[in-house]
Amino acid sequence: MRIVIVGGVAAGMSAAARARRHDESAEIVVLERGPEVSFANCGLPYHVSGEIADADALLLHTPASLRAALNLDVRCGHEVSAIEPDGRTVTVVSVAGADTLSYDALVLTPGASALRPPLPGLDSDRVSTLRTVADAVGLRARVDDGARRAVVLGAGYIGLEAAEAFHHAGLEVDVVEMAAHVLPPLERELAHLLDAELRRLGIRVHAGIAAERIEPGAEEDVVVLADGSRVPADVIVLSVGVRPDTAFAVDAGLAHERGAIVVDDRGRTSIPGIWAAGDATVSVDAVTGARRPIALAGPANRAGRLIADDIFGHGAGRPIPTGLGTAVVRVGSLTAAMTGANRATLDGAGIAHHTLHLHPNQHAGYFPGASPVHLIVHVAADDSRILGAQAVGAEGVDKRIDVFATAIRAGLTAMDLIDLDLAYSPPYGQAKDAVNLTGMVAENVAEGRLRLWYAADLDAVAASSLILDVRTPAEFASGHIPGALNIAHTELRARIDEVHAAAAGRPVRVLCAAGVRANIAHRILVGNGLDSASLSGGIQTLRHWYGAEIDRILTPDTTTEGARA
Amino acid sequence: MRIVIVGGVAAGMSAAARARRHDESAEIVVLERGPEVSFANCGLPYHVSGEIADADALLLHTPASLRAALNLDVRCGHEVSAIEPDGRTVTVVSVAGADTLSYDALVLTPGASALRPPLPGLDSDRVSTLRTVADAVGLRARVDDGARRAVVLGAGYIGLEAAEAFHHAGLEVDVVEMAAHVLPPLERELAHLLDAELRRLGIRVHAGIAAERIEPGAEEDVVVLADGSRVPADVIVLSVGVRPDTAFAVDAGLAHERGAIVVDDRGRTSIPGIWAAGDATVSVDAVTGARRPIALAGPANRAGRLIADDIFGHGAGRPIPTGLGTAVVRVGSLTAAMTGANRATLDGAGIAHHTLHLHPNQHAGYFPGASPVHLIVHVAADDSRILGAQAVGAEGVDKRIDVFATAIRAGLTAMDLIDLDLAYSPPYGQAKDAVNLTGMVAENVAEGRLRLWYAADLDAVAASSLILDVRTPAEFASGHIPGALNIAHTELRARIDEVHAAAAGRPVRVLCAAGVRANIAHRILVGNGLDSASLSGGIQTLRHWYGAEIDRILTPDTTTEGARA
Structure with a gap:
């Protein structure tokens, strides 16, 4: 029994280790294109920052340690260029030339590589991705060599970690994100908090704008944005996304969606004897059922482990879980x-x-x-x-x-x-x-005891409803929605006639700082026959939703009378 | 509709607030025996420590604030002395004398009071419980007045928090716990970690021993333990447990178990129109089905809330959850x-x-x-x-x-x-x-791929089996079980014959530092036909299990040969 695994990082190494647990005698060959196996790819930004001083700490295992502990045959610098499914062989290219290797079970975990948009100047040698130990070592070397200004293209997880790493290392940092806000999967009202934190750190955020070109120079490069602004950089990190590294698999006829290998819930591909997992495969979204690659370490490890179970016939009870995309990132x-x-x-x-x-x-x-x-x-x-x-x-x-x-x-x-x-x-x-x-x-x-309204609907609400602010007068004076009536929630029962008068038949839309007092007020309003709803998250969420615009929306006007106009 | 709630802290206040959400017009009366409602009982130790400098921070609400926000009629210093279920009235005693109050729904959340064991000298005025704001303020006053030595009787959650609080405030601290280790609900092998941390802080732990008496003195009291040892103290905290404060309810004929009121999964007692929740009631253990009081704030709040739902006929869908007893405590x-x-x-x-x-x-x-x-x-x-x-x-x-x-x-x-x-x-x-x-x-x-053995069984295992230690020789030399064979897990495949020879037909019981390498070794041993099991948690758990005894068990003898005798 020979298991050949193509790719030796998260999913591939999990499959290999698990296979050995099932069978002490199986031959397990891991073919890794790069110079390292089983390295800590999630740790790379923290070497750039200097928090992980020694890059060796990112190398979790070596071919020798994996041979000793798990009797694995790990071959770095070995790239699979072709699969021949009928004969169950792969073509392997290394410095020694091309060779053919047969398999009983083939596990494809080749991962993904950085997307390279058609950006003039992207081939400048000041541009790097942050995908490998060599990338991290190279970026750290630029820091040690005195780089002073970094530009990060793309503010996803890796982009934010890279930005934070450069900041931690003392560089000036600009982040460019084409989407409307940093960390695009995060909701707008939370992303604005990250935006503010980045600015607090002194990191400049360019969101909702694309980089147009890179102008390489002798002293420094310049990143030119779509609005013509020019951002100088000693070092540029490209982190605008990834795409599955699957040309060899597509060529072999495996079913795929835009390059991502299609697998079933056992990790089986469309061809018998071939399994696949990790960033190179299509995952099913646990909530929506949508199909897309999920480039996260945890799901990759789980899928690799379950594929080994399936190869040895132990996989019947546990399908590969659908994806939740759970993720976390530190920003300042x-x-x-x-x-x-x-x-x-x-x-x-x-x-x-x-x-x-x-x-x-x-x-x-x-x-x-x-x-x-x-x-x-x-x-x-x-x-x-x-x-x-x-x-x-x-x-x-x-x-x-x-x-x-x-x-x-x-x-x-x-x-x-x-x-x-x-x-x-x-x-x-x-x-x-x-x-x-x-x-x-x-x-x-x-159960209908609470009805919410949302920050996004502020304009429509303000046009049609009485806005009732149940914070204290002092809080109200610190900034409120123009036209709002202010009655503290503790006075609402006694002053309910004022609400009836001001509403004059209109709906009442109530708010407080965070939602707690407004929810209490909502029950009082409903108990008094008014059409009421409470602002979800209160003024705090309103501030987060509108971000830098908020000061144009809220007024510190302190007179409730005047505000009632 | 008048709802009368007896006890105004966790469960009672949750019931009151929730009742108001259901009905803006209901009359809601909260009768609290003590001087405060809705105080932060879990925060009391942190006032003693000084971390919460102002005791007022522990007063979450006042009768006035609850009147304003929720239109509650909160009466502190009002104790219910009797229930008359047939007429639906309670007798209320206050400084104004005794009075009768009628109810449509009665909610009993009187809580529990400190157990007072029959310990001579316990009425010394240096002895205090830590159950009320007055207790915390009094203990803090002793600290401020220069108390230097504290003794805590009972090392449960509150006892440990009190001990840590006194330590934080600069006092010498002794903790006396009758059970075999501190925090008795915690497993022995984890409690020993807390024991070591307390000692590291300089807190003396007397576990597995009872206090026999307290000898009051002019300068200081002396706590005398069962072994005759004498521990001087300026201040003594009694925290050996609680018992439900339910004499008035028991007198009224409510079903109870050892004083804890019996309720169903809606919080209903044995008498129609009367509900109960919190420390004074019997809870059902979610895992074992056992019935016992659970004195925790979270479950009390939940039950109080659900009782209000049931009173208003909204409780059909959601029973009061059974108890998991989830708890957390900080120790150093x-x-x-x-x-x-x-x-x-x-x-x-x-x-x-x-x-x-x-x-x-x-x-x-x-x-x-x-x-x-x-x-x-x-x-x-x-x-x-x-x-x-x-x-x-x-x-x-x-x-x-x-x-x-x-x-x-x-x-x-x-x-x-x-x-x-x-x-x-x-x-x-x-x-x-x-x-x-x-x-x-x-x-x-x-699934049978791993078989465990346990630290508790060390003697029996050592007598019947080959103990195989798969750590490195250097780790082995730092301390190992006498008689163990040492072969690093990375050499095990090559040296499997040595294991066969040493085992001589006996079972092999393998171990490493934490269990990871031993679990790998277990598969190699099983793959080679040996009867194997792996020590759960490895040497780390062995150390935790035996605590201070461990140095008598492990030897630093470095010769594998000698150890094999």
């Missing part, structure tokens, strides 16, 4: 994390949902160091299943997203979140944790 | 957390299980600051459902326990943990997270 003092579908994905798939915005503290508010977890959760309109969750904050973000990821995988409804018995003491959480609170709000919405 | 630089059943509970309930010990890092090992999460998970022998999880470590402990608590509540099996798509990047986790790894080990055990 903030953490951003997400799991499941975002608003754009849900709208694209036509899945009716409502969205909850919460800003609970990561631990008891009276315990020193309390800070908010800004949380967005999408809940299905029909059955209240949890569709996706995202969060940004200084602490406790990854914990909450992991709980949401577990809940979504387990098929819990948003209401089930109320019942989760999470670990509480003042340094760690709240007796009603952020996750529990999400469930409570969702239940109130599902 | 460590966090200890748990959810579900522990070994003693499972043994007591006769639930067959195996136990997994893992020591994975909280985040990528190559990222600076990696530290282990010492994790214990109990898995049902029959269907691999997760029965309980506990962890101790410097970082990432509460996150993993929250994921386990979610998984148990959702009914996931240990194998389902493999598929959880948790947030990974190097500062936050590992591509195979501690939770995923637990699932992988559980699957290997369930």
Whole structure:
């Protein structure tokens, strides 16, 4: 029994290690095109930053250590150029020339390579990707050689990590992102928090604009943006996406979608005897059922392991899980994390949902160091299943997203979140944790006790409704929506006649700082016969939604009378 | 409609707030015996420590603020002395005398009071409990007045928090715990880690011994232990447990078990029109079905909320959840957390299980600051459902326990943990997270690819088996089990004949530092026809299990030959 594995990083090494656990005598050959196997690709930015000083720390294993521990035959610098499925052989090219290797089972985990857009000047030697240990070592060398200005093209996960790494290393940094905001999978109202954090660090963000060309120079290159602005750079990182590295597999006739190998839930390709996993394959989105590659280490490891199970006939019970795309990234003092579908994905798939915005503290508010977890959760309109969750904050973000990821995988409804018995003491959480609170709000919405309105609809709401701001007068004076009526929620019962008078038959749209007081006020308004809805996430979410524009929207005008015009 | 709530802290206040959300016009009366409502009882130790400088921060609400926000009628200093269910009235005693109050719905959330064992000298005025704001303020005053030595009787959650608080405030601290180790619900092998941390802080731990009496003195009291040792103290905290404060309810004929009010899954007591929740009630253990009070804030809040739903006829869909007892405590630089059943509970309930010990890092090992999460998970022998999880470590402990608590509540099996798509990047986790790894080990055990042996069985194993230590010779030399054969796992295939010869027909029991290499070795041994099992958690768990005794068990003898005798 010979298993040949093409690609020796996440999915491939997981398959190899698992295969050995099944069979002490199998021959397991790993063919890796690059110079290293099993390296820590997620750790590369932290070598650039200097946090991981020694690049050797990124090399988790060597061919020798894998031979000793797992009796694997790992061959670096070996690229598979062709597959011949009928004869069950692959053509392998190395410095020694081309050779043919037969297999009983073939596992394709070749990964993906960086997308290279048709950008003039992209072949400048100041441009690098950040995909390999050599890339990281090269970028670190530029830092050590005195590079002062870095430009990062693309503000996805790797782009943000690269930007942060250069900043950490003391460089001036510009980030260019064609999409409307950094980290495009993150919702706009959370991405604006990252944007502000990047600016606080001194990193310049150019969002919603494309790089047009790179002008190589003797002293430095210049990145020219679509608006003509010119950004000088000693070092440029290209991180605008990846594409599956599968030409050899496509040539062999394996079914694929835009180059991503199609596999079933055992990792089997369209050709018997050939399995595939990782960045080079199509994954099924757990929430929408959409098919797309997911370039994340965890799912790749899981799929590699399950493929080994299937090869040895142990795979019947456990399909490869569908993808939630759970991910986390550190940006300065903030953490951003997400799991499941975002608003754009849900709208694209036509899945009716409502969205909850919460800003609970990561631990008891009276315990020193309390800070908010800004949380967005999408809940299905029909059955209240949890569709996706995202969060940004200084602490406790990854914990909450992991709980949401577990809940979504387990098929819990948003209401089930109320019942989760999470670990509480003042340094760690709240007796009603952020996750529990999400469930409570969702239940109130599902059962009709709470109706929400959204920051995106501000203009339409302002035109048709009385906006009632139930914060204190001092909070109101610090900035409010023009035309809003201010009655603190604690005075609302006594002053309900004022609301009736000001509304004059119009709907009342209530808001407070974060949503808690407005939700209380909503019940009072409904109890008094008014058409009411509460702003999801309150003024905080309004600020996050409008970002830099917010100062044009809110006014510090302090007279409630005048505001009532 | 008048709802009367007896007790205005966690469960009671949750019921009151929720009731108002259901009905803007209901009369809601909260009768609180003490001087405060809705105070942060979990925050009390942190006022003693000085971390929460202002005791007012612990007062979350006042009767006036609750009147304003929720139109509640909160009466502090009002104790219910009797219930007259037939007439639906309660007798209320206050400084104004006794009065009668009628109710349509009565909610009993009186909580629990400190157990006072029959200990001579316990009425010394240097002895205090830590249950109320007044207790915390009084203890802090003793600290401010120059108290130098504190003794804490009972090392449960509150006892440990009190001990840490006094240490934080600069006092010398002794902790006395009658059970065999601190934090008795924690497994022995994890409790020893807390024990070591307490000693590192300079806190003296007296475990497995009772206090016999307190000798009050003019300058200081002396706590005398059962072995005659004398521990001087300026201040003594009594935290040996609680008992339900339910005499008035028992007198009224409500069904109870040892004073804890019996309720159904809607919070209804045995008498129509009366509900109960919180520390004063019997809870059903989610794992074993056992019935016992659970004195935790989260479950109390949830039950209070659901009782309000039931009173207003909205409770049909959601029963009060059974109890997992999820809890977390900070001890110095460590966090200890748990959810579900522990070994003693499972043994007591006769639930067959195996136990997994893992020591994975909280985040990528190559990222600076990696530290282990010492994790214990109990898995049902029959269907691999997760029965309980506990962890101790410097970082990432509460996150993993929250994921386990979610998984148990959702009914996931240990194998389902493999598929959880948790947030990974190097500062936050590992591509195979501690939770995923637990699932992988559980699957290997369930499917027979891994067989475990346990630290508790060391003597029997040593007497009957060859102990094979697959760590490196240098690790072996630093301390090993006498008689063990040392062959590094990387040499095992080449030296398998030595194992056959040394075993001489006996079983082979393999171990390494944490279990990873031994599990690889186990497959090699089985593949070579040997009867093998791997030490759960490796030498690390062996050390944790035997605690201070370990130096008598391990030898630094470096000759493998000699060890083979």
